[in-house]
Amino acid sequence: xxxxxxxxxxxxxxxxxxxxxxxxxxxxxxxxxxxxxxxxxxxxxxxxxxxxxxxxxxxxxxxxxxxxxxxxxxxxxxxxxxxxxxxxxxxxxxxxxxxxxxxxxxxxxxxxxxxxxxxxxxxxxxxxxxxxxxxxxxxxxxxxxxxxxxxxxxxxxxxxxxxxxxxxxxxxxxxxxxxxxxxxxxxxxxxxxxxxxxxxxxxxxxxxxxxxxxxxxxxxxxxxxxxxxxxxxxxxxxxxxxxxxxxxxxxxxxxxxxxxxxxxxxxxxxxxxxxxxxxxxxxxxxxxxxxxxxxxxxxxxxxxxxxxxxxxxxxxxxxxxxxxxxxxxxxxxxxxxxxxxxxxxxxxxx
Numbered sequence: 136x137x138x139x140x141x142x143x144x145x146x147x148x149x150x151x152x153x154x155x156x157x158x159x160x161x162x163x164x165x166x167x168x169x170x171x172x173x174x175x176x177x178x179x180x181x182x183x184x185x186x187x188x189x190x191x192x193x194x195x196x197x198x199x200x201x202x203x204x205x206x207x208x209x210x211x212x213x214x215x216x217x218x219x220x221x222x223x224x225x226x227x228x229x230x231x232x233x234x235x236x237x238x239x240x241x242x243x244x245x246x247x248x249x250x251x252x253x254x255x256x257x258x259x260x261x262x263x264x265x266x267x268x269x270x271x272x273x274x275x276x277x278x279x280x281x282x283x284x285x286x287x288x289x290x291x292x293x294x295x296x297x298x299x300x301x302x303x304x305x306x307x308x309x310x311x312x313x314x315x316x317x318x319x320x321x322x323x324x325x326x327x328x329x330x331x332x333x334x335x336x337x338x339x340x341x342x343x344x345x346x347x348x349x350x351x352x353x354x355x356x357x358x359x360x361x362x363x364x365x366x367x368x369x370x371x372x373x374x375x376x377x378x379x380x381x382x383x384x385x386x387x388x389x390x391x392x393x394x395x396x397x398x399x400x401x402x403x404x405x406x407x408x409x410x411x412x413x414x415x416x417x418x419x420x421x422x423x424x425x426x427x428x429x430x431x432x433x434x435x436x437x438x439x440x441x442x443x444x445x446x447x448x449x450x451x452x453x454x455x456x457x458x459x460x461x462x463x464x465x466x467x468x469x470x471x472x473x474x475x476x477x478x479x480x481x482x483x484x485x
Contacts, residue, residue, distance in 0.1 A: 138182050139195055140205050141216040143346035151179035152220050152227075159231040183224055184237035186217045187250055188402060191238035199434065199469060200263040200329040201253060201401035208339040211258065211268060211324035215351035218251040222357040225251075252358055256399070258321060258351065263329040263408045263469050265397045270343070271318035278312040279335040280322060281342035285313040286335055307335060321348050328434065329469075387479050388417035395474075404471045406433075411477060414463040420485040421458045424451050427480045433470030448480060457485060 141148035155176040158169070184190040186203060195217070196204045205213040225244035228234060235242040260267040260275070267273040270280060280286070286306045287297055292314065320343035325331040331340055390413070397408040415421050425441060426449045438449040451458065458464055468475060 138178070139185055139193075140213055141182070141220060142205075142212055143344070148179065148182040148220060149216070151175045151182065152224050155179045155224070156227050159227045159233060162231070179220075179224065180235060180237070182217075183221060183235060183247070184239075184242070186221060187235075187237065187242055187247065189237035189239040189242060196327065197401065198325065198327055198329045200257065200325075200406070201399055202257045202262065202325065202329070203254060204327050207326055209323040209342065209344055209347055210326075211321055212344060212347040212350075214254050214258070214324065215321065215347050215349075215354060218254045218354045219350035219357075221247045221251045222354055226357075248358070251354055253399070253401075255351070255354055255358055258324075261397065261399050262325070263397065263406075263467075264325070264331060265408065266331065268322050268324050268331075270320045270322065271316050277322050277331075277333050277341055279333050279341060280313055280317050280320065281335055281338045282313075282317055282320070285315050285317040285320075288314040309335070317343065319348075321351055323347065388415060388421055388482055388484070389413045389479055390416045391477050393474060393477075406469060406471045407474075409468050409470070409474055411466040411468070412463045413458075413466065413477070415458045415460055417484065418460050420460060422456065422483045422485055424458060424482045425449070425480040427478050428468075429476040429478070430473060431468060431470065431475040432472070433468055435466065435468040437464065437466040 138145065138148045138151075154172055158172045158176045181190065181193075185194045188194045188197065195213075198204050202210075203214050203217055204210055224235070225247040228247075229244045234244070235247060258268050260273050265275060267276040270276050270285075283302050286309070287302050288306075290296060322343050323338075323340045324347075325340065333341065335341060392412045392414070394410050395407045396410050399406055413426075425445070426438065428435070428447050428449060431447065435449070437452065439452050441448040441450050451464070455464070466477075
C-alpha cells in the first residue's frame with residue numbers, strides 16, 4: 136500500500152522505509168525475501184518522491200510558503216514525520232552510495248536532506264508569517280498554546296489550589312498569554328495557506344502533540360550533524376532588492392513604506408514576504424479609500440478586494456471604516472519576483 140502520509144495512526148511509510156534498509160544494505164539484494172523487500176522499497180520511494188514533489192503529479196501538497204500540508208488538524212505531525220523519513224532514507228542511500236529514483240528524476244541524498252532542512256527552517260520561523268512554531272524559540276512564537284500546563288498558573292504563583300473545573304472555567308478561555316512558556320513544544324501549525332490563529336481554543340493549530348514533536352527531535356539531531364552545504368555559501372545573491380521607503384507623492388494622502396520581512400525558496404523560486412505600511416499624512420481622517428496595486432501575483436492581507444469591475448483595486452478591510460490622521464494601515468503580501476506598486480485611486484476626508 137503506497138501512502139502520502141506518515142502519522143500517529145498510519146505507520147505504513149515508516150515501516151516501508153525501515154524495511155528498505157535491508158535491500159540497500161545488501162546492494163539491492165535481501166536474500167530469499169528480496170522480492171518482497173523490494174516491494175516495500177518501491178512504496179517507500181513513492182512516499183519520499185511525493186514529499187519532494189517529484190512523483191509524477193502524485194505529490195503531497197505544499198502551502199504557498201513551501202510547507203508540506205496533509206491535514207488542517209495538527210499538520211506539523213505530517214511535516215515532522217515526513218522530514219524524519221527523508222533524513223533516514225538519505226542516510227541509507229549515502230551508506231550504499233545510491234540515489235532516490237523518482238518519476239521526475241534522480242534525487243541525491245544531499246537534496247533530500249536540504250528539503251528536510253527547508254521544513255525545519257519553516258517550523259523555526261522562515262515562513263510567510265515570520266513565526267516560529269516552536270514555543271520559546273525566537274522572539275515571535277505562539278503564546279496561547281492549547282495545553283493545560285502552559286495555560287494554568289503555578290500553585291506557587293497563585294497561592295491557592297486549582298479546582299477541578301478551574302482549568303477550563305478560569306484559564307482555558309482567558310485571552311491572556313500563557314503564564315508558563317512551554318519551551319520547545321511544536322504546535323499544530325498553519326493551515327494550507329500559511330495562516331495561523333494563535334488562540335487557545337484553536338486546538339487544530341495551537342495544540343502540541345507527541346506525534347508532532349517526537350519525529351522532529353530526530354530531524355533536528357540529524358541536521359545538527361550535517362555540515363553546511365558549501366554551495367549555499369556560493370549561491371548568487373538574488374537580483375531583486377527591496378524598495379526603499381517612499382514619501383507621499385504630490386496630492387497623495389498616504390506615505391507608503393515598503394519592506395521585506397522574510398524570504399524563502401520553494402521549487403527553485405525565491406519568494407518574499409512584503410510588508411507595506413500606509414500612513415495617513417493628510418491631517419484628516421480618511422474614508423472610502425481605494426488603492427491600486429500593480430504587479431501583484433500572490434496573496435494579499437490587510438485590505439479587501441473592491442468590486443470585480445475594479446481590477447487590481449483594494450479597499451479598507453470591513454472592520455476598518457476610516458484611517459485616522461497619523462494612523463497607519465499595514466498590508467502584507469507574498470510573491471516571487473519584483474515588488475508590487477501601490478498608489479491611491481480615490482478617498483474622502485471626514
